[in-house]
Amino acid sequence: MFKNARIYRLGAPFGRAAAELEAALGTRRFRPCGPVEVATLGWSAPLGEDTSALVHGVGGCLLLCLRKQERLLPSSAVAEAVDERIAEIEAGEARDLSRSERRALREQTVTEMLPRAFTRSRRTLLYIDTESGWLVVDAASEKQAEEAISLLRLTLETLPAKPPAPRQPPAGILTAWLLTGEAPADFIPADACELRDSEDSASVIRCKGQDLASEEILNHLRAGKQVVKLALDWDERLAFILADDLSLKRLRVGDALLDEIEDGDDPAARLDAEFALMALQLRELFVRLDALFGLVGEPA
Structure with a gap:
C-alpha cells in the first residue's frame, strides 16, 4: 500500500480508541472545493470511496487517509x-x-x-502504531507529510509527534557499509545510491543500476563523499531506499510475503490484508533501525 514511509515518534501513548478517533475525524471529513476555494483538506475513507469508515484498525495500527483537492489555475x-x-x-x-x-x-x-478551473485530488495515507508508538506517513516529501500531521494535530487538538533524532549519524553508517562491505547480514545493498560531498551539499552523484562495490563508487567514498541514500533489501521482506533522514522511498513488500495474501474480488479486503502485512513488517524494521541508529531520540 505505502510507497514511502516517513516516521514520527509519538511523545506519549496514543490513548484514543478507533471509535473515538473516528468521531474526531468526522468533524473534518473531506468535502470538494467550493466555487471560489483554491483548495480543501479533509479526512477520507482509507480503504477507498466505496467504504465509509475514516479509521481502519488492524493489529494495533490505525490507518487514516488525508484527501486534498486543489483547483488548477495556472x-x-x-x-x-x-x-x-x-x-x-x-x-x-x-x-x-x-x-x-x-x-x-x-x-x-x-x-x-x-x-471554471479543473480540480485535482491527492490522497495521503498514514497510520498510528499504538503498540510501538510510531506515526507513519506515505509521503515522498517532508512538506506533504507535515501537511497530514498538521491536520491530524488540528483535528485532535494535540499530537506530540517528532521525526526521529538518531544517536548515530545515518550517512556515516551507510557510507561505512559500502566502504567496508560489511553491512549487517539482514541488510543487502542493492544497485542504487546517492552520494553527497560533506563540505559541498551541491556536489551530488546519483547512481542507479550500478555495482556499489565497484572501484568507481569506492573512490568517491574515499575522496570524502557520504552515502545519503541507499537502496537496501531487508531480510527478503522489504525493499526500499533509506535516506539519511531515515525516511523510506520506493518501499516494496517482498514477493514471497505478498504471495501469502489470497486473491479475491473484494478490493477492500485485499487492501486490509496488504496493510496488515506491511504494518507488521515496518514495525519489525523500525526495531532493527532503532538498534542501528538509535531512532528514539528525544521525546516529542
Missing part, C-alpha cells in the same frame, strides 16, 4: 487575462493603472476564473 493563464484587462482599461481611459488597481484587478480575475 499563473500564466491568470497573468495573461490580467494583462488583457489592464491593456483594455488603460487604452479606454488613457491612463496608467496604479499598483493597487492592478492588484484588485488580479484578485477579481482569479475570483471569476476559479469556478
